[in-house]
Amino acid sequence: MRRYLAILSCFIFWAILVYGVPDLPAIGDPEAPANKHVAPRYIERSYEESGVPNIVTAILTNYRGYDTLGETIVIFTAGISVMLLLRRREK
């Protein structure tokens, strides 16, 4: 019984998501909200503000530098966790 309930709830959630798809903006639409907020600033001024021609790198390490620091710490923590869980003591 619980399995059918899980399948039914998955199906309902899928239907809700599919119902929302037609309202999404088209891919690459210049009028989409995602392309109107900070993206023009990045495209127009990232070279003079950060000195690197690669916009992705400029966003990743300059505008979102604090976020990338967190990502690096996440990887570091993952490595330490695997080390604590799996490593055997060398004799």
Place this chain on the structure above:
Amino acid sequence: MKAAPVSNDIILRTGASIMVPVILLWGFYVLVHGAIGPGGGFQAGVILAAGFILYTTAFGLKEAKKILSVKLLMVIASTGLFIYTGVGVLAIIFGGNFLEYGVIPIGETPAEASKYGIEMVEIGIGLTVMAIMLSIFYDIVLKEKGG
């Protein structure tokens, strides 16, 4: 009977001895070109780790640990994070916000200083990612071989 620790497959070993230097060189290329082309610290770290993993599968864990021991890997991983936060704190020392590369007095314009700051940060990310990927790989191999 225990499996031999070193692979005796001559194709694998010959292929690896040709491929590993090229992979490592490519990894360094991606690392230092992260600011002007596709690439960056995360990708370069994974490529470098892949080169060392190929080396380990071909020549065995013992040989690989002679180059990069487990202790050295943790030192490298910590150094990477230290470089990243160090650049951030350096910006505070020179009177800016955390990770505000423009205030660091290298280069002529703030944009140029920012370029060098970004390069330093990318190198830090690359070191950490490479060391952690290899550390996880070593841990899994050690677990399976029991030593």
